[in-house]
Amino acid sequence: MSLLFAGSAFAAPLDPSADGQAEWAQNYDTAQNLAVQRSTTPLLSQQTYTATEAAIERYKQIQAQGGWGTVPGGPGLKLGTKGQPVVALRNRLIASGDLTSEAGTSPIFDSFVDAGLKRFQTRHGITASGVVTDETLTELNVPIDLRIRQLETNLVRLKAFTGNLGARYVAANIPAAAVETVENDVVQTHHIAGVGRIDRQSPVMNTKAIDINFNPYWTVPASIIRKDLIPKMQQDPNYLSDNHIRIFNSAGQEVQASQINWHSMDATNYRFREDTGVENSLGVVRININNPYGVYMHDTPTKGIFGDDDRFVSSGCMRVQDVRDYVAWLLKDNPGWGRDQIDEVIRSGQRVDVKLAQPVPVYWVYVTAWATPEGIVQFRKDIYKRDGFGDSIATDQAFTPGYKQPAVLPQDDQAQDE
Numbered sequence: 001m002s003l004l005f006a007g008s009a010f011a012a013p014l015d016p017s018a019d020g021q022a023e024w025a026q027n028y029d030t031a032q033n034l035a036v037q038r039s040t041t042p043l044l045s046q047q048t049y050t051a052t053e054a055a056i057e058r059y060k061q062i063q064a065q066g067g068w069g070t071v072p073g074g075p076g077l078k079l080g081t082k083g084q085p086v087v088a089l090r091n092r093l094i095a096s097g098d099l100t101s102e103a104g105t106s107p108i109f110d111s112f113v114d115a116g117l118k119r120f121q122t123r124h125g126i127t128a129s130g131v132v133t134d135e136t137l138t139e140l141n142v143p144i145d146l147r148i149r150q151l152e153t154n155l156v157r158l159k160a161f162t163g164n165l166g167a168r169y170v171a172a173n174i175p176a177a178a179v180e181t182v183e184n185d186v187v188q189t190h191h192i193a194g195v196g197r198i199d200r201q202s203p204v205m206n207t208k209a210i211d212i213n214f215n216p217y218w219t220v221p222a223s224i225i226r227k228d229l230i231p232k233m234q235q236d237p238n239y240l241s242d243n244h245i246r247i248f249n250s251a252g253q254e255v256q257a258s259q260i261n262w263h264s265m266d267a268t269n270y271r272f273r274e275d276t277g278v279e280n281s282l283g284v285v286r287i288n289i290n291n292p293y294g295v296y297m298h299d300t301p302t303k304g305i306f307g308d309d310d311r312f313v314s315s316g317c318m319r320v321q322d323v324r325d326y327v328a329w330l331l332k333d334n335p336g337w338g339r340d341q342i343d344e345v346i347r348s349g350q351r352v353d354v355k356l357a358q359p360v361p362v363y364w365v366y367v368t369a370w371a372t373p374e375g376i377v378q379f380r381k382d383i384y385k386r387d388g389f390g391d392s393i394a395t396d397q398a399f400t401p402g403y404k405q406p407a408v409l410p411q412d413d414q415a416q417d418e
Helices: 030-034 044-064 084-095 111-123 132-139 144-159 224-235 303-307 322-331 338-347
Strands: 002-005 010-012 168-173 178-183 188-194 204-214 247-248 270-276 285-289 311-316 318-320 352-365 369-371 375-379
Touching: 010 168, 044 144, 044 375, 084 111, 084 322, 111 132, 111 375, 144 369, 144 375, 178 270, 178 322, 188 303, 188 322, 204 322, 204 338, 285 322, 311 318, 322 352
Parallel strands: 168 352
Antiparallel strands: 002 010, 168 178, 178 188, 188 318, 204 285, 204 352, 247 270, 369 375
């Protein structure tokens, strides 16, 4: 026996065992048919605006038909489990279009549910694990009326960017922690990003990228000296030397950490500069953008953050994955600055500054819900609570007010480089 779904055949599950688990045939291609492909349509475009309008109408139709039910909590549901919670999950995925009704009503978590759940997770910025984690359960149980309000709120934001943004520009969506480069109304490159924490938010702004610093120093700003560096030195007197941070007085002379009273604000009278190198907090590249907030975009030595779902980790600046590809695109109009030249100057370890031949428009935006022309509706956490729903749509506790900051020095902030 086989089931037909999206033009492909799938083997039915074998009888479940006594413990509620099921054995499965190995050949399924459901995931490929339900996969959410990256769109080449820019987030900031008339096409996205129109698609989001259509999504609102589609969601209102779902609402008129009764919306979607809730999925009960409990141990994580995953491939092979069975029971009434699976039925609730199946119905929820069908209601939102992540699964078709042809998938049936079986209480067994089969390949259909697995693929549908992964599709749902991808649309909500969650790693497509196929397991109903706590985070996934929270997103599943957001009522449809709130999703409609969220789409309507963001439609207004998108409307402001339906005009001419430039032949070449960068769009950085803060809630999605993602960056895209756009040329002639087509997305050229996608980049995962790390953005500001709830207490040190990345600003919404329209600006321009103006120059690139290769192998930059990082000068610790006064705010981080007070909030982070002094407490770290009180805990560990070797913190600065371990992290290759040098101290300079007002005359530019290097001084030793032992000359500073770390149980006072004495440290704020000095300048702290981290040496260049692959372990520098800015990584090997910094992209300067005109703005009154003192923030910028840069590489990072802690690239593991790009594998996390929640990348609200910085002090306002934006860390960019695959930064060399991003910089190569920015320097497209600069003769002699192809990818090979970029790699070479980084390998040299020497500080090199390059001014963009043509400043590139950069838009840092706050969009938590949108749709693509392919009919995919995307949602992200309202991490900075700007949608106006309060706690109606939950965010992770780790990024809400009152969260205790990790005992590490932030790796960027509103600071000027040298």
